[in-house]
Amino acid sequence: MTDPRDVVTALLRATETCDPEEVVRHMADDVVWQNVPLPPARGKATVAKQLRAMHKVVHDVEVRIHNIAANGDVVLTERTDVIGRGAWQAEFWVCGTFVVRDGKVVLWRDYYDNATFIAACLKGLGRAALKTARSRLQPVGR
Template structure:
């Protein structure tokens, strides 16, 4: 599957209060053989069935680990992560 682009999401928790929706999830960005998997917290506002605000928060340390692990997995395939 070289040369493909992709995006995967696994939602761990979701909560809503009025128009606000919070998610805790793991996102995976796939860029050819490179896969970056990291924690994300999302904040959404929904009005009339449409998302009117979307903010994602990530941990820089977790993103750095994802990048290093993804690069290492290019050399050592056993390190590849899956959702």
């Protein structure tokens, strides 16, 4: 697979497996991954380590790609990322910039609004709490 859009799509689909090794399989050894404004992770080993840490908290990932465009090796995405664990789920808008060389991602930089992300997390907590409360209020035998 060498078309930059296909490489990026495969990488984003791999994130849905929640398997860090599957994700970094689509990356160059010297990849740089950054969720702006956090500091960048440099290299496959560091990225895999960060993904493993993230998956201690997040067990479910869905990526909804709305738009994807390429200009040579540079790929831009507009998407909704959905993360979750059990009854908790958060959906938030993300724009990503990727650079692909020789069929591997060498740069992955995501931009999202932190306030919107925090609001999505809190909304997810509220929904999970409501779901739990409703299940406890169900009459016995139903």
